[in-house]
Amino acid sequence: MSESSLAEVLRARGLRLTAQRQLILQAVLDLGHATPEQVHTAVREVAAGVNITTIYRTLELLERLGLVTHTHLSHGSPTYHAAGEHQHVHLVCRECGAIDEIDPGLLGPLADRLVAERGFRVDIGHVALFGVCGRCGEDPADEGVPGRSEDGEQK
Structure with missing residues (x-):
């Protein structure tokens, strides 16, 4: 988003x-997915006087304006990203x-089933799936079974 668009x-x-x-x-746009603390770190590189309270208040304002959105990707702070991005899981x-x-189309059948069976509509923009990525799961000892060690125990 340009400065003039934000101003408008x-x-x-x-x-x-x-x-x-x-x-x-700009920090949210540059970082892609960022917690308020990560935004604070990025902003302080340019403007050392910006405090964390200002970051939180501004992120809340930007979300109310529809410019950013958040999701919870851990037990800590929410993670913000640009609202104009396509919905994604x-x-x-x-x-x-x-x-x-x-x-999000990959969750379409599940979302459709939840609506049909329970009347529940999934907010895809807030869906987070937790697991182990391909890089971390590439342990030769796993013998091709994601999340398992040599002895078959769950990692």
């Missing part, structure tokens, strides 16, 4: 464009913490 969105809501708001949005590696994305 803010002005439409009676708000003004500040350097801090611009830096925080998050794949989170429990070993290395890597975050990958898959097309």
Whole structure:
């Protein structure tokens, strides 16, 4: 999102464009998926005076404006990413913490079944699946069984 687009969105809501708001949005866009703490670290490289409270408040504002969205990818802070991105399901590696994305269409049959059987509509943008990524699961001792050690025990 360009500076002028952000300014237009803010002005439409009676708000003004500040350097801090611009830096925080840019950090989210640059990082892809980022916790408020990661955004804070990135912003402080440019503007050392921005505190973590400002980061949290601005992320909340940007979410209310529809510019960013969040999901919970761990037990800690939420993870933010640009709202304009296509919907996706998050794949989170429990070993290395890597975050990958898959097309939400893969969950389509499950989502359809949940609606039909329970009237439950899945918010795909907030779905996170936890497991072990291909890099971390490439242990020759696993004998081709993801999540298992040589003796068959769950890792």
